[in-house]
Amino acid sequence: MEDELLKRRTQLARPDVSIEEAQAILAQHYGLSGDLTELGSQQDRNYRVDTSEGPFVLKIARAEYARVEIEAQNAALRHVATRPDAPKVPEVVSALSGEEIVTAAVREETYQFRLLTYLDGTPLTRRRHLAVETVAALGDVAGRLAVALRDFDHPGLERELQWDLRRAGPVALHLLSAMSDVDLRKRIAEAMVGAMRRVQPLMPDLRLQAIHQDVTDDNVVSRADRSGRLIPDGVIDFGDVLKGWVVADLAVTCASLLHHAGGDPFQILPAVKAFHAVCPLTDAELKALWPLIVARACVLVASTAQQLEVDPENAYVEGNAAHEREIFDVAVSVPLDLMEHAIGEAVERSPQLSPPGMGRRLLPELDPSEIGIVDLSSLGPHLPADRWHYEDTEALLLQSAARAAGAAATRYGEYRLTETRLLQASAPRTFALHVDLCLHGQTAVHAPFAGRLHQRGGKLIFSGEGLHLHLYGVEAADLAEEAFEAGARIGVVPGDPSALGFMRVQLCTTPELHPPAFAASHQAGAWCRLCPSPSPILGFDCDAALPDAAGLLERRRRHYARPQKNYYRTPPQIERGWKEHLFDVEGRAYLDMVNNVTLVGHGHPRLSAAVGRQWSLLNTNSRFHYAAVTEFSERLAALAPEGLDTVFLVNSGSEANDLAIRLAWAHSGARNMISLLEAYHGWTVASDAVSTSIADNPQALTTRPDWVHPVVSPNTYRGPFRGEDSTVGYVDAVSRKLADLDEKGGKLAGFISEPVYGNAGGIPLPSGYLEAVYAMVRERSGVCIADEVQVGYGRLGHHFWGFEQQGVVPDIITVAKGMGNGHPLGAVITRREIADALEKEGYFFSSAGGSPVSSVVGLTVLDILHDDALQENARAVGTHLKSRLEALGDRFPLVGAVHGMGLYLGVEFVRDRETLEPATEETAAICDRLLDLGIVMQPTGDHLNVLKIKPPLCLARESADFFADMLGRVLEEGW
Template sequence: MDGESLKLRTQLARPDVSVEEAKRILSEHYGLSGALTELGSQQDRNYRVDTDDGRFVLKICRLEYARVELEAQNAALHHLAAGSGAPKVPAVVATLNGEEIIDAIVRDVPYQFRLLTYLDGTPLTRRKHLPAQTVAELGALAGRLAWELREFDHPGLDRELQWDLRRAGPVALHLLSTMADVDLRKRIAEAMIGAMRRVQPLMPQLRVQAIHQDVTDDNVVSRTEASGRLVPEGVIDFGDILKGWLVAELAVACASLLHHSDGDPFFILPAVGAFHAAFPLTDAELKALWPLIVARAGILVASTEQQLEIDPDNAYVRGNAAHEREILDVALSVPFGLMEQAIRQAVGKGAALTVPLTDGRLLPDIDPSHVGIVDLSLLGPHLPADRWHYEDTEALLLQSAARAAGASATRYGEFRLTETRLLQANPPATFALHVDLCLHGQTAVHAPFGGQLKLRGERLVLSTDGLHLHLSGVEPADGAEGAIETGAPIGVVPGDRSALGFIRVQLSTEAEIDPPPFATANQAEAWRALCPSPAQMLGFDCDASLPAAGELLQRRQSHFARPQKNYYRQPPQIERGWREHLFDVEGRAYLDMVNNVTILGHGHPRLSAAVGRQWSLLNTNSRFHYASVAEFSERLAGLAPEGLDTVFLVNSGSEANDLAIRLAWAYSGARHVVSLLEAYHGWTVASDAVSTSIADNPQALTTRPDWVHPVLSPNTYRGPFRGEGSTGDYVRAVGEKLAEIDEKQEGLAGFICEAVYGNAGGIPLPPGYLEAVYAMVRARGGVCIADEVQVGYGRLGHHFWGFEEQGVVPDIITVAKGMGNGHPLGAVITRREMAEALEKEGYFFSSAGGSPVSSVVGLTVLDILHDEALQDNARTIGDHLKARLQALGERFPIVGAVHGMGLYLGVEFVRDRETLEPATEETAAICDRLLDLGVIMQPTGDHLNVLKIKPPLCLSRESADFFADMLEQVLEDGW
């Protein structure tokens, strides 16, 4: 086919065949009838046909496409169906006369018709977000398809098509010639020139074979896992199949992924790695891949612009236009060289970092031993606890170090905490690709190597073969531009010698790259290859070592007992916190929405100062006599209802509940304890015995000792009795269990439950439930234990203690978690006669409980809770957040209910609001996606289908809104 024919075909509109006309063709030639639904296509017209015999696709093509090309498509489908490793593909359906392609005239216009089976599944394009695993599976599918087609041949494959990337240059030239948008035309033209310049020398080395040429998110169908994740498994639409470059198969697939990438071109790398594993690419193909992706993006946008002029009613083309523009934007957002490095690294062929040696020193008058290195990383000793996020922190620290040492410098290759940003969905650029120096004014700057010196904006750039030095803040020497030799003066640090000034030093290995000062963590390794360290020409070590979170996780798993689990399969390495925020070693900030232990927030300076002071004075056990243990016990008793005036101090909630059960045994003289199903109270022998949550222990329901009597969970959302009117039914269930215990005539020790159903996500107990149950328990001589470990201490906002909502007073209160803000601290508060009943069994002692440090921690936490009005904050922010979450429930059916109050909330996900089938897998996937967006979240409940929303009580309104916004984004875009 000649070039003019190709140009003609780029200008074709879709066949003008109506639904009724298509039905007539189906009836006459295939003997089929049914409902027709139009499917999208750029230049064909396709109808889905729903019949009693199954689903089919009727494909209608113009005569300008030669029959041999359609025959090639059918032959490819037959070839793939016979293979063993190919993805699923449609089958060809013959006419009543046994023909696979027919010619038919519609309103005096001849068209070609084919019928294929319909491949069920969901196109990837319907999901804005695709997880990395799905991206990899798409790459693997494209690789398997290309592998199966490697030996397929047909005369119809030798065709000229506008999508053939071998002809990208001429096609672009033709398409751009008629484009009305001048700015867009210029942008695409420049991109195509840059791409073709890189591809041209590689062309003789690029392998040619049969390729589908359109393995895109539109043309790949997927099955949906229980989690909601799409798994690519089939390919449709072989209309672009031809003999072309093998690497073009991957380029097309990767280009289609870019509008799912949230602006990050590195998003495609799992697909690249998976394709390469299925069908290894050569070095030339790896080098050509990104330029071909850019070329594909340019052709897509240019072709769509032209097609809309020809066929403005084509909804399929118009619907794709926005995301094709996005594909182009992402493709042009990074240098070619960067993506080449990233692609090579993705397949394990990353180039070794080689930096040309330089003979000279940039700052020959500076003594390398008198340069103060400022560490701005997460654990840097120079970063003040409360100033890491101030704009002037870096400059002030550099100035301070320079005054002490004579000169100072930041480190190359460190993830700077000072560059992190709070409440951002995308990771910030924190990896330093440069070195900042603080020097006295008039410090001389010399050329460390010979080359050409140019002034580029406000920067000086010294270039030689394969190395480019970028200098900011340097006052150029007179006539410095032009050829320059090693050691020649470039300029000076501005200002007089008594003042301090700043300069920035950065290297790059490619001339056309304008290197950014920082890179995101996922791009850091590729940028390091293009922007190496300037340490050699500076003459002192300013390189930071990279964190190794993966290696650290392996060490943890090697020696840390396996039952002690960690959050997430690939957890970030968290080493620092501030208020409701956590930071990983790469400088990423996460909003902490689960850490109910840290009730005040992370890194509280007042608590840190109090603990540090007490450690410097004394820490011992509570058998010694000192003031803080008396003061703390007095404060705790003052927070409890009248009569609960005696305090035990322990080191955890498990220990507190264990002790409470022992007190019930000692006081009552009985052994039997009633607890609630689906509850969790701790890990010690006694507290675990009364815990029945199968999420924490899958064997919980079958391994309870005979003194434990679980009763029906008063879960008013998914229990057998629903709503506030269910109180009587749940109370009767307790009465029936107590009657069983009565028959044993062995007495009742007590009843333990959380005043708000914590493990189920904060579901309130039905009104009057505890009042009725407490009365029945006390009538039998039993003790009522309120487990306030999770729900107490002001977290509910509207109440300091959870039992206050029920209007009751327990006999024993257990508390821990937040009362120490992460320090091991717990307490049991009870009546004196109940406490003294334990003494007949011997003394009680807890090594850390009530120690001077623990007591000071407890007192300081109470002071801060009061002084910063954190209970009030829990109420106002909690109510606001709950309203935001309930609004999501009105939009997204997966949100079954929003439980809880204050800052103890739970969002329960269900697959069906009638059956309440738990959305367990979906909840796990949603939590993983929230981590990507900068939110720490975990599931809870027996079905692990409830979001555990228990942030520090200092949570701001802005942070609450960020969490709600990110959850909305996940529910909207997919996970």
């Protein structure tokens, strides 16, 4: 220990001042009275004081802290308050005597008292998850405070403080001497030695100034934005202010974030980037940052152990112990080199990668032209159907390619689909940091550069100058040799020359590091710097081209019309699917809970085979005579109620609804249509006209043509009439609209609605509603259209058609989306006389509607629905999922209601269950957080506050549970 004062300070307990004694001090020296609540502190004692004049904080320090140090804290607060762009800080309140620091004795012990204004807001400590925006805002606050303190000076800044990272080594050594946990003591000592070894040569180049030294999740106050995310904007507790390294300020901030990181240290990078943007760091400071974070973690854990020994009743310290241990565990979980590269990349200060020198070839006997390269990416042609998830896939594909070409290799830098995992909340490690080869036995392995050979952990390591070659599946030539020249034979692939064996090649720039075989996508850039491509020493190009999802999105936006939106601001590039799962080009699997287009699941081999066969035979328009269109029309008619025996085939739901409206016009001879407010029916002129959802068209309510007559939405959750007796009110609304139309002499063409209110999240219509409305419409010779595009075709589980839930039979059924499983296919099913009425306007024709391929698609989907019992699955899994979601409503007030049935469900989020204020921004943020956890979900409804849950009907129960678990996690941890 450099200073006995510092040693004594590490052993100080908090001031022993009770609430009653603190109240007496307040009354005597400040003329205040109120309720006191203790706030946490390591070695001070702090009370929140609620008075009639507002809240304050009474801070009590021991006499061992020099008065000049406390004066420096007050001066720093005043200084920061005058600086533009500085974060909010508390104000110092003077005592009745005019003093800012009151020295008073309590039970013969002298303490120093100060009063500050209370800075309102929420700390971040107890938030398990912090959004990227929150992390970045914390870094920004720390950076702005560092800038504000840059020109501040005071004699009290020269302090002996255990938190000063300039003294981290000696402090840790002193604290560790009293630690009883031997294993933990050893881990801390090793980590501290490694960290300080990195910092030592950088010390002369680390800038000194006044720093706060404690801008942590516990010492900031935050405001909630509209989505409920916490955004730090104020800093409290200047108790550790001193003259120290600028970069130490950021190190303390970043260390505090590690227990919110879910075990991933890369989660600090938005804070680093934000701090650097307002307070730029030098190269030396960037290199010192991660070692100082590790040092801070070491001191935290050691100090907590020490403090609990001298002050075992300190609930604040005890409460922080678990997350400080987590901070340490995360800090030491990755190599120092890795985080140095990651930090450099985050602030765009990383040097360009230079490939290792070619030297000699590792496998000189191998002809590079005779090596088959196996593609294991999401788009790899070697991974048909579900082959990607078999354990032996990689080995079998390598063997097959080697038999054909003589030898085979995988690709370095490839995101392997074979390494993905389903239903995982974190991104899997799919980025290959190595190359696997399949070679004949006795293939010679030569030194690509001069170096030494040794064996460790079941592999050979050949170490040269700054580069280490890790070899698996290689038998050493002679481990007794001291060194090998470049080109010397160092090993051989074991086995018979006629047999095939496997070998793995990996380079590493860091000695003593056991590099992983794969990296997660967000860590791949930093790992590439530690594990460069072995392509130069192999002598052939085995590097995969990196996907560029952002560049592809930019190209899309240049030429793809702007009204054609995409999900998410920064969407993953999805290129593959399987059942209820989607895969991006980085090998991440997402659970698809929103895709009602893909009814029977993604990548269905039976559907793929049927479509491929039909394409190989014929595809043309439906005016030709062929079997498939006849069979498909028959099947659709058989699914409809008796009398609805005539089928039109089209390309989409919009066209189906457009055609249904035209049929209503032709059959009735009238034009006027009744539709529901908040509904969506499509994008064509007619289907858009009867759509009034402002979520899909903000101008919908003011731009309807005069032949459209919307009536109030029969939304039994947030409409004007609610509960079991709401039917009468909603039916009366339709009756009044029809009466008004009658009075004006207007003839009625028809009424269109979804039989289950899909756009609002699957809300059932009031009991008896359609029966009453259909009767009134038919009294006026109108046509009743059931839009089943979203809710029909078995999705409801309990019913094949949505109108069955209401016990009615429409005159026209429209259907699309799932009936083609993503293929453009829609249908209108009606009575013969209604269909024939269209001939007055000429014949109807759809080029692709009912084509041979479209008809085969439709037939095969129906076969799969039946053979795989998908409607029954929708009922069983949907019922289970709804109960899980309703259970979340019991725990979280944000869940206003759970709507729907089968696999058409809606979770509606509200800020208040009485007023039903929609939680629009929260819903968007929840969807973004769910994407981070591996789930595709989007908001719906006029207020965009409903999760519309409509996955493929093959959804497994375990997938439903994963979705419910992850939604519960988001609601509990935050977004």
